Amino acid sequence: MKSIYDPVTVLAGVGPKTAENLAELGLITINDLLSYYPFRYEDIQAKDIEEIQDQEKVTLKGMVVAEPVVSHFGYKKNRLNFRIMQNSAVINVSFFNQSYLKDKVVLGTEIAIFGKWDAKRKSLTGMKILGSPADLENDFAPIYHVNKKIRQNTLIQLIHEGFDQYGEEIQEILPVYLTQHYHLIGKRQAMFAMHFPNTAEESHQARRQVIFEEFFLFHLRMQGLKYKEKNLSKGQSILYNVQKLKKFTQSLPFTLTDAQKKVTNEICRDLRSKQSMQRLLQGDVGSGKTVVAAIALYAVVTAGFQGALMVPTEILAEQHIESLNQLFDPLEVRIALLTSSTKAKARKQILNELAIGELDVIVGTHALIQEGVQFHRLGLVITDEQHRFGVDQRRSLREKGLDPDVLSMTATPIPRTLAITAFGEMDVSVIDELPKGRLPVETRWVRPAQLENILDWTRKELNKGDQIYVICPLIEESEMLDVKNATEIYQHLSEFYAPDFQVDLNSFSKDRQEIMAHRCDQLKAAFLS
Numbered sequence: 001m002k003s004i005y006d007p008v009t010v011l012a013g014v015g016p017k018t019a020e021n022l023a024e025l026g027l028i029t030i031n032d033l034l035s036y037y038p039f040r041y042e043d044i045q046a047k048d049i050e051e052i053q054d055q056e057k058v059t060l061k062g063m064v065v066a067e068p069v070v071s072h073f074g075y076k077k078n079r080l081n082f083r084i085m086q087n088s089a090v091i092n093v094s095f096f097n098q099s100y101l102k103d104k105v106v107l108g109t110e111i112a113i114f115g116k117w118d119a120k121r122k123s124l125t126g127m128k129i130l131g132s133p134a135d136l137e138n139d140f141a142p143i144y145h146v147n148k149k150i151r152q153n154t155l156i157q158l159i160h161e162g163f164d165q166y167g168e169e170i171q172e173i174l175p176v177y178l179t180q181h182y183h184l185i186g187k188r189q190a191m192f193a194m195h196f197p198n199t200a201e202e203s204h205q206a207r208r209q210v211i212f213e214e215f216f217l218f219h220l221r222m223q224g225l226k227y228k229e230k231n232l233s234k235g236q237s238i239l240y241n242v243q244k245l246k247k248f249t250q251s252l253p254f255t256l257t258d259a260q261k262k263v264t265n266e267i268c269r270d271l272r273s274k275q276s277m278q279r280l281l282q283g284d285v286g287s288g289k290t291v292v293a294a295i296a297l298y299a300v301v302t303a304g305f306q307g308a309l310m311v312p313t314e315i316l317a318e319q320h321i322e323s324l325n326q327l328f329d330p331l332e333v334r335i336a337l338l339t340s341s342t343k344a345k346a347r348k349q350i351l352n353e354l355a356i357g358e359l360d361v362i363v364g365t366h367a368l369i370q371e372g373v374q375f376h377r378l379g380l381v382i383t384d385e386q387h388r389f390g391v392d393q394r395r396s397l398r399e400k401g402l403d404p405d406v407l408s409m410t411a412t413p414i415p416r417t418l419a420i421t422a423f424g425e426m427d428v429s430v431i432d433e434l435p436k437g438r439l440p441v442e443t444r445w446v447r448p449a450q451l452e453n454i455l456d457w458t459r460k461e462l463n464k465g466d467q468i469y470v471i472c473p474l475i476e477e478s479e480m481l482d483v484k485n486a487t488e489i490y491q492h493l494s495e496f497y498a499p500d501f502q503v504d505l506n507s508f509s510k511d512r513q514e515i516m517a518h519r520c521d522q523l524k525a526a527f528l529s
């Protein structure tokens with residue numbers, strides 16, 4: 001049976017040596033060959049010679065009207081001369097020191113030549129003969145990435161032969177309704193036109209088909225992964241108490257935005273479902289993701305399950321436990337913080353309570369679930385600002401016999417299409433609205449050269465009575481990383497603002513946070529790296 005996946009050696013003239021050379025270009029099968037698309041085309045439409053500038057590099061196409069003649073001159077120098085006729089204009093063509101091209105110039109046949117135009121003499125200094133006359137049905141010559149062993153023309157011939165023998169074997173993979181709906185030209189026609197388009201429009205349509213198909217298959221594979229992931233899961237249906245959840249949301253000091261309601265519903269639907277949730281929750285800083293997380297955790301607890309909230313730093317963990325403590329009724333939700341600074345004794349107690357189910361919610365850094373922590377009945381894991389809770393972590397949890405729902409929160413705006421790519425195995429929820437009356441966060445990226453402007457701007461803000469946070473990636477200088485460290489910037493800024501304003505170096509200790517906290521709502525933050 002003939003198949004498009006037959007090896008290239010089935011083609012006449014492809015012996016072991018050529019096959020080896022083709023393999024270097026990654027071309028093993030006929031399919032490889034036929035889908036080895038050119039990286040560009042040379043436009044070989046005959047140009048009207050009246051429009052060509054002197055010394056312009058152009059392609060001319062015409063009939064050879066005089067026998068090619070080679071003349072020798074000087075020491076080992078030669079010139080190949082012939083004439084072509086294009087739209088009744090006769091043009092002289094000369095190639096220098098390429099007398100071997102003579103055989104390609106056949107009287108009475110069409111030829112296309114790329115070269116430099118001499119307007120005065122109406123002659124072309126040839127640089128390249130484009131294809132053989134047989135290839136000149138089209139106005140675009142394909143140009144491929146080739147190497148020394150496989151030349152353009154060899155490749156073109158092989159591709160032609162491949163289509164002759166295997167064109168019929170090319171199978172359409174898109175369903176007919178999609179091809180019709182998007183007015184695609186179909187795989188078979190597209191593959192051929194990718195190499196040998198008749199017109200620019202056909203070339204465009206061929207690319208549309210090929211690109212559509214590539215994305216379609218990619219998307220399909222991602223959906224397949226997601227499907228497999230879901231079916232692998234021994235996820236649990238978390239039947240939360242609707243009444244309690246309603247009461248909880250009503251007790252919040254504000255009403256949820258529509259966007260918060262929408263994502264909360266999406267999450268709750270996943271909790272109830274038997275399959276385990278794998279959801280990305282995206283929303284700007286201040287859009288209210290934490291409240292949504294709190295609602296999800298509360299829901300899980302009302303169903304008798306435990307929840308874990310994992311964050312990248314201890315400071316964030318502390319902030320989160322504080323907000324959760326304010327939101328939750330202490331009688332209803334038993335909650336604890338577990339970080340690397342938790343004292344051994346407290347740690348032991350927390351771990352014990354987690355294991356026997358006396359704790360409902362645990363907040364900590366992501367080491368939380370890695371350090372052999374035992375859960376009584378883990379139902380939900382929420383991660384904040386870390387994109388890496390993926391298939392691997394999930395697997396390691398599964399190995400422990402756990403298959404919780406997972407919600408990953410991020411403030412990084414991820415375009416939907418990209419989210420599908422990078423988080424293909426996840427569903428995506430977006431909070432696309434800030435609570436009413438909130439000033440939107442403005443994020444700008446500036447070059448180091450603009451630092452002066454930034455400093456002038458900060459001075460203006462300080463003059464208005466505002467406060468400023470400067471956040472640096474490092475506390476002290478590092479040999480490993482070429483980024484700004486806090487100590488250096490602190491010194492620099494102290495000098496800059498002295499004696500008008502006071503600068504403090506802060507590694508987020510409690511009392512220092514309080515100094516800043518009273519105007520926190522008008523906080524201006526700057527990041528330097």
Ligand code: ADP
Nearest residue numbers: 254255256257284285286287288289290291435
């Ligand atoms: P995020 O985690 O998305 O950055 P937070 O959940 O920390 O945002 O919310 C930021 C602030 O907005 C918090 O003080 C929170 O109490 C408040 N907030 C959240 N949702 C609302 C809302 N619907 N209306 C008013 N304030 C809200």
Ligand code: MG
Nearest residue numbers: 286289290384
């Ligand atoms: Mg947050």
